[in-house]
Amino acid sequence: MDATTILVADDHPLFRAAVLHALRDALDGVRVVEAASVSALIEALEREVQIDLVLLDLTMPGARGLSSLVHLRGERPEVPVVVISSNDHPRTIRRAQQFGAVGFIPKSSPAESIGEAVRAVLDGGDWFPPLTAERSDADAELATRLAQLTPQQFRVLLSLADGLLNKQIAHELGLAENTVKVHVTAILKKLGCHSRTQAAVMVKALEPEGEA
Structure with a gap:
């Protein structure tokens, strides 16, 4: 074993x-x-x-x-x-x-x-301290949307949220610029966003309260 x-x-x-x-x-x-x-x-x-x-x-x-x-x-x-x-x-x-x-x-x-x-x-269980915060419908929706992205698309999304242009993202991730463009289009569609800024705001929403 x-x-x-x-x-x-x-x-x-x-x-x-x-x-x-x-x-x-x-x-x-x-x-x-x-x-x-x-x-x-x-x-x-x-x-x-x-x-x-x-x-x-x-x-x-x-x-x-x-x-x-x-x-x-x-x-x-x-x-x-x-x-x-x-x-x-x-x-x-x-x-x-x-x-x-x-x-x-x-x-x-x-x-x-x-x-x-x-x-x-x-052993197949979970382990959490006693929870006092309620589940968030907004988080549930965000998690569902993000789960639609492929790992590569998620990497592109993070770079996009950092304000990088397609050319810079391509260099950063070792991709063709046209491939990045295709990924960005797919990301916006899957997330239901009309702009890169909207997508960046979604990434911002991943930041937890306080200092981790």
């Missing part, structure tokens, strides 16, 4: 080390892959055939609010994601759940909670 592989995506080396220690205490023979940025996360997703779980910080370099969670769910929908964040605002926890996370661990939690959460999720 293959070892359980967990991808820990967080830009703080000391915190990653603490998570690694907690995982090894909780699981026998666990294999941990580390990523310190969104680009490293994307590379790991492309490189690693088997990933059983992702522990995801929301504020790594290259992330924009919940964008890395949305990207992850689009790229590898079969892999469960647990958000691990210092922003434990009830709305942030609820939004992470609505955008596809199966768990949320506040960084202030004791190390044992990480092990308990991981075991629960690997």
Whole structure:
């Protein structure tokens, strides 16, 4: 039987080390892959055939609010994601759940909670602190719209939200400019937007309350 592989995506080396220690205490023979940025996360997703779980910080370099969670769910929908964040605002926890996370661990939690959460999720369950924020219909609609985008289209959308022109997006993502144009047209149609600005506002809506 293959070892359980967990991808820990967080830009703080000391915190990653603490998570690694907690995982090894909780699981026998666990294999941990580390990523310190969104680009490293994307590379790991492309490189690693088997990933059983992702522990995801929301504020790594290259992330924009919940964008890395949305990207992850689009790229590898079969892999469960647990958000691990210092922003434990009830709305942030609820939004992470609505955008596809199966768990949320506040960084202030004791190390044992990480092990308990991981075991629960690997057994097919979920792990959230008691939720006091109500589900948001707007978030549900946004999640549904974004789920229509391919991973490549979502990358284009993030670049578009950064104010890049098609030519710049093409250079950034290694695509032909005409391909970017086709993607932008498809993105606007799928999101029900009439302009790039409207699409950028949707990405802005992914940013959680407070500091993550």
